[in-house]
Amino acid sequence: MFEVVDHEKLTHKVHRLRISAPHVARKAQPGQFVILILDEKGERVPFTISDWDRQAGTVDFVFLEVGRTTERMARLQKGDTLAHFVGPLGKPAEIDKFGHVVCVVSGYGLAGMVPIIKRLKEKGNRITTIMQAADNESLYNQEALKQFSDHLLIGVGGAGGGPATALKPLEDMLKNLDHEPMDRITAMASICLMRFIAEATRNMGIKTTVHMAPVMVDGTGMCGACRLAHADGTQFACVHGPEFDAHKIKAWDTLMARRCTYADDSIMQPGFKCDNCSQW
Numbered sequence: 001m002f003e004v005v006d007h008e009k010l011t012h013k014v015h016r017l018r019i020s021a022p023h024v025a026r027k028a029q030p031g032q033f034v035i036l037i038l039d040e041k042g043e044r045v046p047f048t049i050s051d052w053d054r055q056a057g058t059v060d061f062v063f064l065e066v067g068r069t070t071e072r073m074a075r076l077q078k079g080d081t082l083a084h085f086v087g088p089l090g091k092p093a094e095i096d097k098f099g100h101v102v103c104v105v106s107g108y109g110l111a112g113m114v115p116i117i118k119r120l121k122e123k124g125n126r127i128t129t130i131m132q133a134a135d136n137e138s139l140y141n142q143e144a145l146k147q148f149s150d151h152l153l154i155g156v157g158g159a160g161g162g163p164a165t166a167l168k169p170l171e172d173m174l175k176n177l178d179h180e181p182m183d184r185i186t187a188m189a190s191i192c193l194m195r196f197i198a199e200a201t202r203n204m205g206i207k208t209t210v211h212m213a214p215v216m217v218d219g220t221g222m223c224g225a226c227r228l229a230h231a232d233g234t235q236f237a238c239v240h241g242p243e244f245d246a247h248k249i250k251a252w253d254t255l256m257a258r259r260c261t262y263a264d265d266s267i268m269q270p271g272f273k274c275d276n277c278s279q280w
């Protein structure tokens, strides 16, 4: 059993859990995730590790209340236990000295990207972070993102309240490359926003990576649930990712349709309507 050491509500329907899991804390790297099962009748649900303390043996992640399991998790209290907590899973994010790195985050990416940004900063990169949220109430974690970013841009609401709010600052930066070159873009955001970013940078020669979150079941590459059509052949997000070269991902439409098979209006950003993909 894995004890809940702390539970903090960060904003409306967003929570941070700290779990006692020394075996995961010992090996966790930026960009990796865990799969937990609440109790013996529970589903397997994956979450990105947002922090860890190797000495204390604890692992943090932030979750959004979107469905049955996460709604139950919102009621967990300090001292409660989880039946299973497996990890760290997936490949760590690619970290090196790239130069100027632009990080685009929304949803749980506001927390999940923090260890990556921190490590990129430690490597000597200059970091511009673009946060996107539907409204001010949905913003959280600014302080942590600010701490490791040289420049923090916030896109809230805007036309339709959709991905355009994060895309606009990025598009402005892409027009200004002569003055401020960009060496890499990495995004942990809604699949829709990540697709827009991939298209915006496709012909610009800027390496762009995206952190994919397709529906997962076993998390070990065996079940095939998280498969992605990729330029190098079929890839499984749980073992080959979750970070991928955005320009090598094929069939975004299929991916979005599969990812959203179980989605309903409750997880969509208020007022957001996109006509260009199969997600909405």
Ligand SMILES: Cc1cc2nc3c(=O)[nH]c(=O)nc-3n(C[C@H](O)[C@H](O)[C@H](O)COP(=O)(O)OP(=O)(O)OC[C@H]3O[C@@H](n4cnc5c(N)ncnc54)[C@H](O)[C@@H]3O)c2cc1C
Pocket: 033, 043, 044, 045, 046, 047, 048, 049, 061, 062, 063, 064, 065, 066, 067, 068, 069, 070, 071, 108, 112, 212, 213, 214, 215, 216, 217, 242, 258, 259, 260, 261, 262, 263, 264, 267
């Ligand atoms: C690698 C990875 C990392 C993730 N990291 C985070 C995170 O840090 N914080 C966070 O809030 N969410 C994260 N998610 C998404 C999270 O797993 C789902 O929101 C969660 O499983 C929903 O469970 P539910 O029962 O509450 O909702 P459901 O009612 O089951 O579904 C609601 C939505 O969640 C999606 N979903 C359901 N089950 C899964 C699953 N097993 N895998 C992926 N998506 C699913 C559905 O497509 C649907 O859009 C991550 C997903 C993956 C694959």
Ligand code: FES
Pocket: 215, 216, 217, 218, 219, 220, 221, 222, 223, 224, 225, 226, 227, 236, 237, 238, 239
């Ligand atoms: S979750 Fe089963 S192959 Fe990735």
